[in-house]
Every structure is written in C-alpha cells, then in structure tokens.
Amino acid sequence: MTELIILLIVVVTALAFDFTNGFHDTGNAMATSIATGALRPKAAVTLSAVLNLVGAFLSVEVATTVAKGVVDLDQFNLADPGQAHQLLLVVFAGLIGGIVWNLLTWLLGIPSSSSHALVGGLIGAAVASLGMQGVAWGGVLAKVVVPALCAPVVAGLVATVGTSLVYRFTRPVAERDKNRYFRWGQIGSASLVSLAHGTNDAQKTMGVIFLALVATGSLGADANIPFWVKFSCAVAIALGTYMGGWRVIRTLGKGLVEIDSPQGMAAETSSAAIILTSSHFGMALSTTHVATGSIMGSGLGRKGAEVRWAVAGRMAVAWMITLPAAALVGGLTWLLAHTVGLATDDLVGVVLAFTILVTLAGLIWTRSRRAPVNSGNVNADWDTSTNRVAPATRITADPEEPLSPTDTVGTSTSDSSGRNLR
Template identity: 60%
Template sequence: MTPELLILSLVVVTALAFDFTNGFHDTGNAMATSIATKALKPKSAVTLSAILNLIGAFLSVEVALTVTNAVVNIQDASGAPKPELIGDGGLALLLIILAGLVGAIVWNLLTWLLGLPSSSSHALFGGLVGATMAGLGVEGVKWVGDGTKLDGVVGKVLLPALVSPAIAIAVASVGTWLVFRLTKGVANKYRESGFRWGQIGSASLVSLAHGTNDAQKTMGVITLALIASGHWTDLTAVPFWVKFTCAAAIAAGTYIGGWRIIRTLGKGLVEISAPQGMAAESSSAAVILASSHMGFALSTTHVATGSILGSGVGKRGAKVNWRIAGRMAMAWLITLPSAGLVGAVMWFLGHSIGGVYGALVIFAILLAAAGWMYAHSKRTRVDHNNVNDDWADQIAAVPDKPMVSGPRKKSKKKARKKKAAKKLKAEL
C-alpha cells in the first residue's frame, strides 16, 4: 500500500467517525422536544430519526459540494484543481484534512461529554480552516467567492451562522404565539394530546432535513480527499459509495442517541409543551431545508436551539433558562477557534514527524482522546431511561455530579435496605 493510499484510508475512516459523532451529537436537534413532551418514546424517537437521516442524505448534494469547494482554496485561476495539492503532491492536503477532522471530533466529543449542544458543522469547518491555515497559510483558505454570489467560508459558513439562529427564534416565537392564540378555547389536555401527533410529523421533517444538510458535510470532506489523492476529479459531483457510507454512518450515530444533549435541549432550556415543540420543530425544518436547497452549510444545532428558545419567548409565562442559554452561546462562540486550534496543532505535529508516521501519530492521539472522554462519561450515565428526569441536578453543567436516578441511586437504596434489615435483626 502506497503512503498516499494509507493516509487516504485513515482520512476516510476518520471522516466516517466524525459523521458518526455528528449523528449522536445532533439527534437532539430533531427529537429532544418530542421526547421531552412524551410524544415519542426515547428509543422510538432515535430509531425514527436514524431512518429519516439515512433517507435525507440521498436527497441533495449542494452542501457536500460547498464543503468540497468552499473551504480549501484548491482551484487555480482556470478553475482546475491546483497541481501541487493533488496526485503525487496530495499528501499535503490529505494531512490537512486528517488534522482538521481530528479537531472536529475532539470538540464534538468534549461538548457531548458536557451536554452542550454546540455545532458539529462549525467544529468541522473550524478544524479544516485551522489545519489549512497552518499548512497553506491564510491564503490557502477560500474566504470569499468571486464577488458575484455568496461563497467561501464567509458566505457559506459564517454568514448563515449569524443569521439562521435569529431567523429560527423569530419564526418559532411567532408560530408558538399563533398556536396558543388559535387554540385559546381548547382544553389543555386536548391541546396537548393533539399537538403531540403533530410533533411526530414535524420532528420527522427535521430529521429528514438534518440528513440533507449534515450528512453531506462528510461527503464533501471525503470527496475532497479523493481529489487530493487523484482518485476523483469532478468538482461538481460525489461518488455514490461516498453518499452511501456517509448516510449509513450518520444514521448509526443518530440511532445511538446523544442522550446528554437531548436532555439539555429537552429539559434544561425551556419546559416544553406539545404546541411549543411542534412550533419549534416546524421552524427548524423550514430553515434547514431552505438552507440545504441554497447550499448553505449552516449549523442545525444553532437552528434547533434558536427554535426552542423562540418557543419559550412566544408562550406567555414560559420560563427560559437563560443561564443554560448563555453557556450554549459561549460554546458557539468558541467552537470555530477551538476546533481550529486543535486542527492546527495536529497538522504541525503530523507535519513535523512527516509522512505516514505523522498521520498515524495524530490518528493515535484521536483514539486516545476519544477513549478517555468515553470512559469519563461512564461516571454519570445519561440514557433513554433517565433522559426525561428533572433538571435539578444539572448534569450538563457538572458532568461528574451524581444523577438523581441511575446506578448510584440504586446503590443508595440497597444500602438503606441493608441498614434497615440489620436494625430489625438487632431488635429481634
């Protein structure tokens, strides 16, 4: 196996691993409100979301082409790929892509551990931009297009990041207000039960929309790696096997369920009712689908969180946990630079070692970091059994604080029973 092919294989495996983390990191975007209102059982919700993510991934390639063409400046003046970045020179670009993916995955896993719904998309773009700047300089990043349309990192990533949450908040606020206004005379129990059925449909649409946007980002990364290694030359298409494997990876991740983030979105931000949930999900689906059609690689997490906040703003008397919202906003602000910093450090490390050994070292670092965070997450289990527990213990804020329910609670119960039995025996 040639060095280029070995590094390409590492890039493809790492990209699919990112796609998997993207799936469980973003499950809450579609299903958190439906789980919180009990419109769907937790396991049923993630299963439905996984199937629809799989289908959605095949519906469009606009976002995938954005990732392929709008981040790394790979084209020369004629529009053809730069010779120094492809073929025999493809090792440089492959190492950049691998380092960027490591930055994205590390940030995804860290925010999952903390229960923070930050953007997988921005983690990916941040990692790629950081590694590209380290490897090719500032001019290696395609910041803007040719001036005739929104393009590059600014037009396709940064601008949607600023605008989409605000649009989602506004749409969800108005939608929630209208829902409660139009159903003012309906008894609360009938309103709740009716809108729970509506939630199933709106949550399904969000899952489908998520597949059309987020699954394609990994497709774009793998296609870029294939171009770098000389195995693909078409800048306007994606190989079918890339579509299939990326769709399967994000669906598998979605089925696993990112329960920590689902808990934060469903219970920690706003106490959601069924009408609010339907308004939030419908708002998210509309914004994401419109953006996918235009090729904007926006953050579905930002959109979903904005919609949930909007549902709280739009309902009179609803309580929004602004402290948690502020913590999320802080995570949003530092996602791009943090993932970019990790990506840049990984590139410098891999480049200094050189060749295949450099790629293997940063891949090993990724495995070690992922293993540590997974082991640390076991200290406080959040799964489908306790995802709807009350927010009093704030697992998202303090990941190593004991859960109210779960293994530790059971052990305390067992200790109390043992103590009572011992006391009774002494009395007898």
C-alpha cells in the same frame, strides 16, 4: 501503497466524524418530542436515524460547499504528489479538529455545531499548511459565518411567532386535549427535522471525503460525488443518530425551556423549514443553532414559559469559540503529523495523530460513564441550581420497563469516590 493506507485512514476518520455528528445532533430533531412524551426515547432515535439515512440521499449542494468552499483548491498543484499529500493531510487534520470539539461538547452536554467544528478544523489545518491564502474566505463568510449569525435569530423569531399563534388559536381547547392532539403534529414535525438534518449534515462528510479523493487523484475537482461516498456517509450518520446523544438531548429537551407539545411542534416546524431552505441553497448551516433558536423562541412565544438564560449563555459561549477552538486543534494536528512525517515517514505522522485521537476519545467516554445520561434518565427533572446536564441518574437502563421498588430517579451529586460532580 503508503498513500492508499493514508487515504483509508482519512476516510475512516471522516466516517467517525459523521458518526459523532449523528449522536451529537440527534437532539436537534427529537429532544422536544422526548421531553413532552410524544415519542419514547428509543423510538425517537430510531425514527430519526431512518430519516437521516433517507435525507442524506436527497441533496448534495452542501457537500459541494464543504468540498470547494472552505479550502482553496487553487492553492494546491494536485499534479505535484507532495502538494496532493499536503491537501490530504489538511483534510485529515481538519476532521480531527471537528471530532475533538464534538466529543468535548457532548461530554459537557452543550449543543454545539458539528458543522462549524468541521469547518473550523479545516480552516486551522489549511492555515497551518499554506497560510491565510489556503482558505477560501469568501465562501466561508457567505455560506458559513453569515448563516451562523442569522440562523438562530431567524429561527427564534419564527418559532416565537408560531408558538404565540398556536396558543392564541387553541385558547378554547382544554390543556390536556391540546397536548394530546399536538403530540401527533410534533411527531410529524420532528420527523421532518430529522429528514432535513440528513440533507444538510451528512453532506458535509461527503464533501470532506471528496476532498480526500481529489487530493489522491482518485477524482477530478469537477467530478460528481460517487455513490459509495453518499451511502457510507448516510449509514454513518444514521448509526450515530441511533446511538442517541442523550447528554445533548437532555439539555435541549429539559434544560433550556420546560416545553409542552404545542411549543415542540412550533419549534420543530420552524427548524425544518429553515434547514431545508439552507440545504437548497448549499449553506453549511448549523442545525444545532437553528434548533436551539427555535426552542428558545417557543419559550418566548408561550406566555408564562421560562427560558433558562444561564443555559443559553453557556451555549452562546460554546458557539463563539467553536470555530477558533476546532481550528486550533486542526492546525496543531497538521503540524504534529507533518513534523513527524518529515522526520520519519508520512504514514507514521498520520498514524500517531490517529492514535492520539482514539486515546482521547476513550478518555472522554470513560469520563462520561461517571455520571451517565441515557434513555432511562434523559427526562429527569433539571437541576436549576447548577444548570448541569449529567447528574440525573436512574437504575433501570430501559425506560420501557417499569420501575421496581428499588429503582430511583433523582440527582446524583457525586461519583463512586464521593467527589462532587458539580
């Protein structure tokens, strides 16, 4: 009975990670469409949610990579209940590492990789449990680290060339007409990115739940992923996407490059092509890295466009520390749950770690409400003096409603107590 309760907690935690993945990564597909006005903010996230849901059913190659290519299952004797529980705890702790990193970077409005946060959490928990031999380092290097280094560079180059060609071929077209026509292409390419995101990112949670089921003996290591796992992960990431991760959308849409429709279409087309290719080969690629590289490339490919390198630098720092930071949280979580479990009961350790996660999530959410970013202010002008994402405010919560004479769009620099937020 205890093992079943722990398994349920792990599955709920996995779906919670999937949810954070959805709202953290919505901007990868829709930030440029929202920034250029090709789609209204709420319509964009709704479309993205539906396409993420569909995409989650199209491939399981990435799920297989996460399930069998990060934690070395050969190091666990799953016939031994003690080692099976150890693997279950590794999965649980790894998920917490990924969720904590997703929430922190969302609060700061930094587009960071949910994929690498999850992989980092699993690595840290596996090392804490079994030492260095607990990780399938070959799989991590080939299908996580190498793609992480190459993806933003390749995406940037493709988008730079694509943007340059678009502007060269459409030079005789008036700017107003150019933007109007390319908005339709931008909607199509953004939709393709959302579909691609579902084929890549939803699979990662499927792989984690598969690991948990293997640990409890509910599935064999060579079994296929059950339909209920696919369905629940697809719904979780779609719901998260619908929530809109507006803080990250604002950074990608307004903070990195001032973008117009031809740039947006070139960036999104590049992103979709690379993400779909990686899904086919089972690479746990970061859609965030791809989308960010593409958006930067679209800025470099347009003559006279400005790339805000200070913002790009913050992203690069976050990318470099994602794996080790999530690994640290995952490892500490495993040690906490394991130590408490030895002293009392396994379930007590898991419940304590889960309670800490829920409390931390609540604190982060509360902090975010001091300077909210939502569908009503996501497109407010970027403050280049601070390169901050949170300050923009708007009184009306719905961008579909017209502003009244008392509504304002501007930059808030302090909270209700007068403290500076910058």
